[in-house]
Amino acid sequence: WGMRSITGIENEVDINHLTMTSLAGLPGIGKKRASKIVMARPFTDLAQLEKVIDDPHVFNDLKDHIVLK
Numbered sequence: 001w002g003m004r005s006i007t008g009i010e011n012e013v014d015i016n017h018l019t020m021t022s023l024a025g026l027p028g029i030g031k032k033r034a035s036k037i038v039m040a041r042p043f044t045d046l047a048q049l050e051k052v053i054d055d056p057h058v059f060n061d062l063k064d065h066i067v068l069k
Contacts, residue, residue, distance in 0.1 A: 011065075012065055012067045013026070013066060013067070014066075014067050014068065014069045015037065015041075015043060015049060015068060016041050016042045016043055016068055016069060017069065020034050020035065020038055021034075023037055023038065026062060027058070027061060027062070028055065028057070028058035028061060029053075033052075033053060033058075036052050037049070037052055037053075043068050044068065045068070046066065046068070049068075050063075
């Protein structure tokens with residue numbers, strides 16, 4: 001399967017409200033990280049999310065497409 005392209009994300013996504021399945025479908029996230037994200041929510045800033053993702057490459061690819069509401 002491999003990594004999916006971030007260009008597949010058409011709009012900004014609210015990481016605090018995505019379902020586990022939607023989170024797992026984000027490039028580089030998968031089921032394990034999606035579970036960690038759900039357990040750590042809500043996020044009030046991206047630095048918190050960056051710690052949970054724990055991979056600078058994945059976080060940098062996603063950060064411009066994420067909003068926190």
